[in-house]
Amino acid sequence: MTMVEGEDRQQEDVREGEAAPVRLSRRRWAVLGVLGAASFFDGLDANIIAVALPSIQRELGGGFSMAQWAVAGYSLATAVLLITGGRLGDIYGTRRVFLIGIAGFTLSSAVVAAATTPELLVGGRVAQGAMVALMLPQSMAVVKQQFRPEEWAIASAITGLAISAGSIGGPVVGGFLTDLDLFGTGWRAIFWINVPIGAALLACAIRVLPEGRTEQRPTLDLPGAVLVASASLALMFPLVRGSEHGWAPWSFGLIALSLVLWLVLAAHQRHRSARGTDVLIPPALFRRRAFTAGLTAALFTFAGATSFTFLLTYYLQFGLAWSSTRTALAVAAVPLGIALVFQIAWKHGPARPRLFVTCGALTMLAGALCMVGLAAAGRTDFALLAAVAFLLGAGTGLTSPVLTAVLLNSLAPREAGAGAGVIYASTQFGSALGIGVIGAVFFGGLGGASAGAAAADGRTAALYGDALGTAVLCTAAVFALVAVVARALPRQGTEPTGDPVPL
Structure with missing residues (x-):
């Protein structure tokens, strides 16, 4: 792969001791556009189905x-396969695995849209999640x-903003398309729309994505892949479903089993590494x-931010009986907050x-404490609740891109896929942990009150x-933990591990 002359090279031709401004070339912007679009659709499809479920059940x-x-x-499916999906990118090339993910996601969306039985719909949704597990680590x-170290933060900020926008916009888009009833398709439109967009995204990705294959290709640690999938499933299943079953004993049994499996996986990886054999997680x-x-700060950040957004x-x-549109407009202050601190971050x-993650954590903490105060005072003003959501977004925007830059700095090119899979898996586990545990506190406080009677x-x-x-x-306590963990981060940015491959 050869360097694109001109615009990229000019970034390096600066006077010694003078920092060059970060300017992405058109080729890099095109790559980032593809990655951002894929991230947006992950966030969108994870949440788009919620408001359409009554229509789906009726049909x-x-x-x-x-x-x-x-x-x-x-x-x-996404959480279970993320780490293995990341390693497959190291083995077969990030471009090839990313393209398979997009193509598979598009096809599985068509399966869900055309589903005639509940089993087919659920199977299609599982396939969608599996394909996302191939796409996300490759991003x-x-x-x-492929990007220079000074470009990592802007790239991660854009993809993070895309996921947030998709997550928050999912219920609005789902409700709008379902009510619109395009060509008589009803709820199916929320999945049919993925097909032409996915095909266009696939064509763009084929055109602009570089090969992204390392010189030394690792082999797949199949026993490790089975262990990590089993451990992830044993952890995620009770976190996702446990609260709905009153945290029955089997929930805690599965969590204990997952801890055992993670310990077995760690021993297995150390043994293979000592023998000089390729591992799934270095x-x-x-x-x-x-x-x-x-990684710890990212896990806590997503546990707090995701649960906060879910609770709000x-x-x-259900508590204030706001429409899905009005709710989405208030919660849309989260990506707005991310966007407004974007350039600073x-x-x-x-x-x-260390400074930025601490400031971001304290900003999220301030938002959480303001929400506690509003709830205690019974204030339900749209502007005040949107302002709280904005504080959460601003704190997330100061924290997430910087943590991504720190984590990417720690990876060698040969570890990029595996490391990315671990990073994304930790954010998935953090989100599920936050919603599962803090959500249980919330629903426990309701004492079985009916959502329909709230208004x-x-x-x-x-x-x-x-x-x-x-x-x-509880989320405020989690944000306080992020501020504490931030003390272990480097005070100043360090030199990156390995050189990026130029576009």
């Missing part, structure tokens, strides 16, 4: 169990391998303080990771507010 039947699996199957691996990653601290959305829709954050009287709305305040105090 296909299947009951409440089908509705649960239509949502949970996607998340479970981060492409950033690591043990050396966790001996790097910046990587371990960054649920409170607005990518320009200055990677050079001062009928102020007492039920007050009950939702009290439950929200208690649960958000």
Whole structure:
């Protein structure tokens, strides 16, 4: 692969001692556009089905169990296969695996759209999640391998903003397309729309994505892949479904089993590494303080931010009986906050990771404490609730891109796919952990109150507010932990491991 002359080369021709401004070439912007679009559709499709479930149940039947699996199957498949999906990119090339992911996602969307039975719909959703597990790690691996270190923060900020926008816009787009009833397709339109867009994205990716294959190709550690999939499933299943079953004993049994499997996996990886055999997750990653601290901070950040957004959305829709559109407009302040701190984060954050992550964590903490105060006072003003969501977004925007830059700095090119899979898996585990545990606190505070009756009287709305305040105090504690963990991050940005492959 040859260097694109001109615009890229000019970035390096600066006077010694003078920092060059970060300017992405048109080729890099095109690559980033493809990665951002894929990230957006992951966030969108993870949430787009929620508001269409009643329509789906009326047409296909299947009951409440089908509705649960239509949502949970996607998340479970993604989390279970992320680490293996990342390693497959190291083995077969990030471009090839990314293209397979897009093509598979498009085809599985068509399967869901054309489903005639509940089983076919759930199977298609599981396939969608599996294909996302192939795409997502490749996005981060492409950033690591093909972009310069000073470009990592802007690239991760754009893809992170795309996921957030897709996640928040999912319910609105799903409701709009379902109500629009395009060509009489009803709820099926929310999946049919993925087909032409996915085909266009595939064509663009074929044209602009570089090969992204390392010189030394590792082999797949098949026993390790089975262990990591089993451990991930044993952890994620109770986190996703446990609260709906009252945290039955089997939930804690599966979590205990997952811990045992993770320990077995760690021993297996150390044994293979000592023999000089390729591993699924390089043990050396966790001996790097910046990587371990960054991974822990990312896990806590997503646990707090995802649960906060979930709680706020649920409170607005069911506690205050707001429409899905009004709720989405209020929660849209989250990506707005991310966007407004965007330039500050990518320009200055990677050079001062400890400072920026600490400031971001404290901003999210301030938002959580403000939400507790509003809930206690019974304030339901749109502007105030949107302002709280904005604080969450601003804190996330200061934290997430900088953590990504720190983590990418810790990876060698040969580890890009495996490392990206570990990073994305940790954010999935963090999100599931936050919603599972903090969500249980929230629903426990409701004491079985009916969501449908929330708008009928102020007492039920007050009950939702009290439950929200208690649960958000838990997210505040999580954000405080992020600030503590940030102390282990480098005070100043370090030199990257390995050189990026030029576009």
